[in-house]
Amino acid sequence: MPSMRNIVFIVMVMPCLLIKKEYQENIIKMIKRWHGLFLMVMMFSGQLLADDEQSKTKLHKSSNIALHNPSHILKKPKSHILTTATLKPNSQNSVNTVSTSRQIRQYFSTERQKIKVYRAKPSLSADTEQGAVQMLKGRLAKLDSNLSALSLRKKVDSLWLKLRKANQSLLDMSTEDGAFLFEKIKTDQLSRHHVWYQQAYEGIPLWGKHVTLHVNSQDEVYMFQANYMPDKSWQTTVPQLDLQEALKIARQAVNLPDAKIKQVALNYYDDNQSLKLSYKIDLSYGLHERWLVFVDAENGMVLHRLNNIHQAGQIVEASGKNLKNEIVSFKAWAENGRYYLIDPSTPLADASYAPIERGPNAFGDTFIFNAGESDGSSVEYISSSNLNSNWDSAAVSAMQNTNIVYNYYLQTFARKSLDNQNKNLLSAVHFEKAYNNAFWNGSFIVYGDGDGQLFSSLANCLDVAAHEMTHGVIENTANLIYQNQSGALNESFADVFAVFVDASNWTIGEDCTIASPGYLRNLANPNDGLSGQPAKMSDYRYLPNTENGDNGGVHVNSGIPNRAAYLLAEGLSAEGLGTSVGMAKAEQIYYRALNYYINASSRFVDVRRALIQSAEDLYGEAEKIAVEQAWDEVEVFDNGEDTSVSYV
Ligand SMILES: [Ca+2]
Ligand SMILES: [Ca+2]
Ligand SMILES: [Zn+2]
Numbered sequence: 326m327p328s329m330r331n332i333v334f335i336v337m338v339m340p341c342l343l344i345k346k347e348y349q350e351n352i353i354k355m356i357k358r359w360h361g362l363f364l365m366v367m368m369f370s371g372q373l374l375a376d377d378e379q380s381k382t383k384l385h386k387s388s389n390i391a392l393h394n395p396s397h398i399l400k401k402p403k404s405h406i407l408t409t410a411t412l413k414p415n416s417q418n419s420v421n422t423v424s425t426s427r428q429i430r431q432y433f434s435t436e437r438q439k440i441k442v443y444r445a446k447p448s449l450s451a452d453t454e455q456g457a458v459q460m461l462k463g464r465l466a467k468l469d470s471n472l473s474a475l476s477l478r479k480k481v482d483s484l485w486l487k488l489r490k491a492n493q494s495l496l497d498m499s500t501e502d503g504a505f506l507f508e509k510i511k512t513d514q515l516s517r518h519h520v521w522y523q524q525a526y527e528g529i530p531l532w533g534k535h536v537t538l539h540v541n542s543q544d545e546v547y548m549f550q551a552n553y554m555p556d557k558s559w560q561t562t563v564p565q566l567d568l569q570e571a572l573k574i575a576r577q578a579v580n581l582p583d584a585k586i587k588q589v590a591l592n593y594y595d596d597n598q599s600l601k602l603s604y605k606i607d608l609s610y611g612l613h614e615r616w617l618v619f620v621d622a623e624n625g626m627v628l629h630r631l632n633n634i635h636q637a638g639q640i641v642e643a644s645g646k647n648l649k650n651e652i653v654s655f656k657a658w659a660e661n662g663r664y665y666l667i668d669p670s671t672p673l674a675d676a677s678y679a680p681i682e683r684g685p686n687a688f689g690d691t692f693i694f695n696a697g698e699s700d701g702s703s704v705e706y707i708s709s710s711n712l713n714s715n716w717d718s719a720a721v722s723a724m725q726n727t728n729i730v731y732n733y734y735l736q737t738f739a740r741k742s743l744d745n746q747n748k749n750l751l752s753a754v755h756f757e758k759a760y761n762n763a764f765w766n767g768s769f770i771v772y773g774d775g776d777g778q779l780f781s782s783l784a785n786c787l788d789v790a791a792h793e794m795t796h797g798v799i800e801n802t803a804n805l806i807y808q809n810q811s812g813a814l815n816e817s818f819a820d821v822f823a824v825f826v827d828a829s830n831w832t833i834g835e836d837c838t839i840a841s842p843g844y845l846r847n848l849a850n851p852n853d854g855l856s857g858q859p860a861k862m863s864d865y866r867y868l869p870n871t872e873n874g875d876n877g878g879v880h881v882n883s884g885i886p887n888r889a890a891y892l893l894a895e896g897l898s899a900e901g902l903g904t905s906v907g908m909a910k911a912e913q914i915y916y917r918a919l920n921y922y923i924n925a926s927s928r929f930v931d932v933r934r935a936l937i938q939s940a941e942d943l944y945g946e947a948e949k950i951a952v953e954q955a956w957d958e959v960e961v962f963d964n965g966e967d968t969s970v971s972y973v
Contacts (some may be wrong), residue, residue: 458496461549466491468544481510481520484546485538497555503528505536516542524553525593532592532605532619554595562602564591564622571625575606575618578627584608584616594619594628603628632676640670645709645716648785649836653725657712666693666707666720672731672742672750681706688742691727691750693720696771698758707754719754719784723772726790727752733791733826734798738916743797750794754784763789765796779840779855786837791826795819803923808870810928812879817886818919824848824890825912831891848891851884858884862929862960885959886929890915892955893936903954906940910948914939929961 450460466488468480475483489500498504506528508521517539524534531554539548568589576584588607593600603619619628638660647653656668660681667680673689685692694704695717707720727750734740742748752770760773763783770793772784783789796819799805805815820833832854834845840855851858858881859865865885868878875881888896894911897903906914914936922935933956940948956962
């Protein structure tokens with residue numbers, strides 16, 4: 326299958342960090358083992374699947390969770406059935422007529438003076454965006470003396486109604502029956518009562534909306550807390566979606582077609598825009614899966630899903646020594662007394678799930694794996710029995726550098742991971758024995774340990790992590806084709822952003838290169854480096870577009886655009902050639918060009934033009950001139966003619 330081979334060759338060779346002639350043997354060796362990487366990817370996904378299936382099967386057999394009959398749970402008294410009627414509009418002086426938060430603030434400051442308390446000064450906290458009171462404190466309401474013989478439950482209900490009626494315009498809460506459902510009451514050692522109510526509309530709960538009333542032993546309300554929806558004129562709806570259809574949608578939403586339905590109820594779900602009538606469906610599967618899914622009862626859209634397993638594991642703050650012997654803090658996953666080098670909160674802090682059992686989610690998590698000096702066919706989780714010691718130091722470095730690069734892109738460009746859509750950040754350390762390279766394979770950043778002569782562990786190099794992760798960013802932006810000039814630009818952008826991230830020097834690989842001169846490449850002086858590179862077009866090397874020719878010299882000719890980047894950011898000033906724009910402007914100019922003005926087949930001259938356009942967009946004439954000077958220096962001129970070159 327030659328086509329399959331070629332695909333794998335491209336995947337393997339594209340991200341290689343070095344490919345000077347004397348190291349091409351390594352590449353060729355690697356290519357000969359092409360089946361190794363292919364196997365790794367296949368085996369890896371296969372292994373997760375196998376584990377997942379096994380544990381599910383096992384758990385399935387031992388678990389015995391009773392299936393509730395949803396039709397019983399769903400059945401509601403007749404008064405709870407919704408109509409298409411609309412609530413009457415609010416009165417003119419209600420909070421909802423106040424449109425801006427500033428007006429709402431003013432409203433509350435006036436209203437604060439008028440809180441109906443029977444004694445003492447009240448205090449008020451409010452959500453000024455929503456126009457909703459969060460807390461009232463003071464002597465807010467006292468039970469009428471003729472009611473003191475009533476049961477506790479009747480007394481608190483009466484106090485609650487009294488408080489609402491006395492402060493109707495402030496609270497903007499319905500005083501109708503069914504607007505608040507009693508939940509529970511607790512009495513503490515000071516004989517104070519704490520009462521919880523669930524907000525509802527015509528008896529259907531508003532999910533997550535509760536109020537708490539605090540009553541002292543003299544039957545006075547001394548405090549009130551709330552998270553509620555002010556009484557808007559809600560449009561009522563009736564469920565259009567069939568229950569069985571909703572259950573099917575919910576099972577699909579959590580990818581568990583055989584999940585058991587533990588409970589179903591109609592709820593209103595606040596999606597921050599409106600109140601949606603929904604089926605609230607509580608699902609379980611085995612012991613490790615417990616989900617709450619909200620399905621819109623009108624159109625079947627999944628409004629929200631929430632993993633309800635809390636005891637299985639949790640994200641914890643851990644620390645360990647990296648390859649530099651520094652103590653590094655990072656997030657880890659704690660489960661069954663072990664700690665794993667997994668951060669499910671980066672790049673997306675969504676609901677926790679079971680990362681050990683299920684492996685990486687579709688997106689949104691960071692995992693560091695151990696290839697165990699293999700070709701990746703036996704990757705394992707990295708874990709420690711101690712939160713703050715005994716961690717694999719190469720893995721700690723990989724986690725640390727992944728976080729730094731992720732945060733760089735987030736903070737500098739508001740970019741959410743490599744694809745700007747919270748793609749998983751997956752790395753593997755200890756790839757093969759004494760492997761002198763690192764690569765990006767489209768899913769994983771993979772690090773070798775180095776042979777101890779040419780390189781030490783490549784996971785120690787922040788700029789290597791940034792280089793490989795930037796290949797992932799490029800793949801999701803300009804997607805420069807990995808051959809000839811566009812390929813050299815792919816390599817160059819990976820190096821340039823590696824310097825923007827690791828900004829203290831213009832060299833690549835100084836923390837993991839043992840052989841002289843102690844780094845792999847030098848953007849300021851491309852001739853000087855473990856693999857010497859050309860620094861201007863007159864030294865451009867016309868290599869064949871083959872594996873042996875480094876795809877037309879992608880790791881060779883990248884020296885030319887590399888030096889142009891150095892000149893733009895610092896070198897023009899440093900070498901007395903003009904005025905550089907500084908790192909902060911340069912990185913914005915480069916990022917904008919990569920996103921909007923560079924395409925898959927761009928040549929050097931196209932990037933010169935793209936950077937000029939970005940400099941003009943973002944800054945002005947001085948920055949535009951700096952781009953022109955930088956590219957003139959490396960002899961990439963723009964005379965408006967076709968400057969494409971032919972390849973041997
Ligand atoms: Ca996540
Ligand atoms: Ca560096
Ligand atoms: Zn590369």
